[in-house]
Amino acid sequence: MINPVGGARPPEDQSRLLPALEAAARNVEQTLQAVLPKPHGLHRRVHEAMRYAVFAGGKRIRPFLVLQSAGLFDVQAQHALRTAAAIEALHTYSLVHDDLPCMDDDDLRRGRPTVHRAFDETTAVLAGDGLLTIAFEILSHQDTHPSADVRCRLIRRLAEAAGSDGMIGGQMIDMGAPEAAFGADEVALLQRLKTGQLFEFACEAGAILGEAGAEHQDRLRQFARDMGLVFQITDDLLDVTGTAEKTGKAVGKDRARGKATLVSVLGKEGARGEAAKIAGRAVASLAVYGERAAALRALLPFLLARES
Numbered sequence: 001m002i003n004p005v006g007g008a009r010p011p012e013d014q015s016r017l018l019p020a021l022e023a024a025a026r027n028v029e030q031t032l033q034a035v036l037p038k039p040h041g042l043h044r045r046v047h048e049a050m051r052y053a054v055f056a057g058g059k060r061i062r063p064f065l066v067l068q069s070a071g072l073f074d075v076q077a078q079h080a081l082r083t084a085a086a087i088e089a090l091h092t093y094s095l096v097h098d099d100l101p102c103m104d105d106d107d108l109r110r111g112r113p114t115v116h117r118a119f120d121e122t123t124a125v126l127a128g129d130g131l132l133t134i135a136f137e138i139l140s141h142q143d144t145h146p147s148a149d150v151r152c153r154l155i156r157r158l159a160e161a162a163g164s165d166g167m168i169g170g171q172m173i174d175m176g177a178p179e180a181a182f183g184a185d186e187v188a189l190l191q192r193l194k195t196g197q198l199f200e201f202a203c204e205a206g207a208i209l210g211e212a213g214a215e216h217q218d219r220l221r222q223f224a225r226d227m228g229l230v231f232q233i234t235d236d237l238l239d240v241t242g243t244a245e246k247t248g249k250a251v252g253k254d255r256a257r258g259k260a261t262l263v264s265v266l267g268k269e270g271a272r273g274e275a276a277k278i279a280g281r282a283v284a285s286l287a288v289y290g291e292r293a294a295a296l297r298a299l300l301p302f303l304l305a306r307e308s
Helices: 014-035 044-054 061-071 077-098 121-140 148-162 167-179 184-209 214-241 253-257 262-266 268-284 287-305
Strands: none
Touching: 014 061, 014 077, 014 287, 044 077, 044 121, 061 077, 061 184, 061 214, 061 287, 077 121, 077 148, 077 167, 077 184, 121 148, 148 167, 148 184, 167 184, 184 214, 184 262, 214 262, 214 268, 214 287, 262 268, 268 287
16 A cells, blocks of 8 residues: 555554655655656756746645555555656646736745746746646556556546636636626535546546546545535635745735635635535545545645645
């Protein structure tokens, strides 16, 4: 079983979860170093921008979810790490494009200038395109899994999660959100598409890599759906209560733009209560996996308490 901590079991308590997250981040960054192109040729600037974006830090929660879900099914470490690297590359593409002036127009990401500020807008667009496409290149490689069917299932599921009925669809809704009178249901849909779909892929990937039954993929998808809502609610709370120094990005943007979130719909305390209720449901859904899912369960209180 894959265990990013390196011990016999995944961590159960919160004091061990952060080291586990950090170990997973180190392992996937080593894989990203190997699979991302080294800067070369007349087009080296796009490689430099891709690496600038990917190696800017971050919690690497999506790769962590891949590793932990793969650990439920005794997936080989190399297969899980390459899949984790693929989703982190694709996730980073979405951040690079989200930050562009035509989207969210942000100057700060993970505590340093966004790619279009550090380089230029054109390079940022191309770097994002490069990260998007290399994600599928990684998944298609035989080193990711010896079964072509498994590789195709991974590619198809990630394409669905990232596409126009997934993350891109959520971003489209988000762009119109400041002018829309959204209620809780519309906000939840936006967040499930824009943020939750990649979480769903990350958790389902372990079952796909392990060639487990459909019931496992369905169960992990539901866990990820709930976990994604908790993540987004706490992210929205940080936009209201956090600081740029702690979060590594600008805060107060949603309120300034008049964009509806579950915090604006339910209020701060209502949103916290909703996040806690959903987190409890997510934890309960993993009972069938017992001790193997300890790290996944521990992630929920970690998200509820996060400050960045």
